[in-house]
Amino acid sequence: MEPKKITAPLSDEDVLSLKAGDNVLISGVIYTARDAAHKKLIELMDQAEPLPIDLQGQIIYYVGPTPAKPGQVIGSAGPTTSGRMDAYTPKMLENGMKACIGKGLRNQAVKDALQEHKGLYLAAVGGAGALLSKKIKKCEVVAYPELGAEAIHRLEVEDFPATVINDAFGSDLYAEGAKAYAR
């Protein structure tokens, strides 16, 4: 099946046009955040303070890249395990995030929130950090530089490959994929 091309940030229509198991190629602007940055963002939301980035329609990529060598845009940049962000994801969706990219299982609260707020959980290939780094054309730190690899980076991506794991209709590729091939 040919991958579908999508452009970030996403609209509700973009989200609703995709189903679990679809392969996508993402172009446009996405933002990175891992455990530490999520914690800070959620603290700001709890205090009703302004966020350092506008989350409306955004795709958040769970990644902590290796340092870029001179002349490189970014170092190795594959996804990290998403489950560590489960505690924060419903609130991120509530505040406008439309999709997140990581790898690995999500809890039921995240899957429910994806349905409620029309969101997507995407997986990039874990451990393909060199390949994925080539899809990132521009990278700049936009918040929390003190966090190093965990700072929030603004990335311009071109044909960044990912697969829809959980869609806005309650389907789950991890459950359905394994069921189809189990024997």
Add this chain to the structure above:
Amino acid sequence: MRELSVSTITDTVAGMCEEANIYLGEDVSGALKRSLEIEESPTGQEVLKQLIDNLDIAKNEQIPICQDTGFAVFFVELGQEVHLSGGTLEEAINAGVKKGYTEGYLRKSIVKDPLYERKNTGDNTPAVIYTDIVPGDKVKISFAPKGGGSENMSAVKMLKPADGEEGLVDFVVNHVKAAGPNPCPPIVVGVGIGGTFDRVAVQAKKALFRPVGEPHPDSRYAGLEKKILSKINDLGVGPQGFGGRVFALAVHIETFPSHIASMAAAVNINCHACRHLEKVI
């Protein structure tokens, strides 16, 4: 007695840190390429192709295979006829890790206090080092940068001797099933059997240093490795957990003699980037 300056160890270790993170061994890349012929799922095939392309890009562009360049784990066999001069073995290895991770633009992923401040040490030290004193005048250093995502999917269970082979197989297969997509499949599964609570975990780790697919020398355990691998792959989890035939590339078992009352078992999982490297000085 052979005199060996610890600076030689530091330089060797620094080189190993960079090499292991950029070039995946032919044992693993070969297993990935063979798995492409077995995989039936189109999405699974696409994943395997990306992983194989990733290895070429890493090599050609000198970028780490994965952004998680790991906890630096070493097994050292120190010949008892070697006299190290200029410092201790541990200091020399940590100096090598610091040099390799800094000069090689590798990610520093270690925090000093595990519970409270969790402040990054800034140079990926300290390493985890296991040392055996062995006959001879050589130093053999085995290194693996161990990623956190797969390491988190590990377990130790104190089985009963009466649980037997069936109990062991159930423990391993059920554990790996629960880990699912999290440890970045296709995975390599290290299994320790026997010893104490702590020893069995070390045996499971050691199993991940064996060239991928090399069977256990004892044919009974080699057969058991094949049996567990087949059961794991029958789960259908597939590459990255997207569904497919290839959930694991290999199962490696390492045993240790056991107390009459125990049958300790451990599972230590590695992602497909099963990075390991050996050098003899």
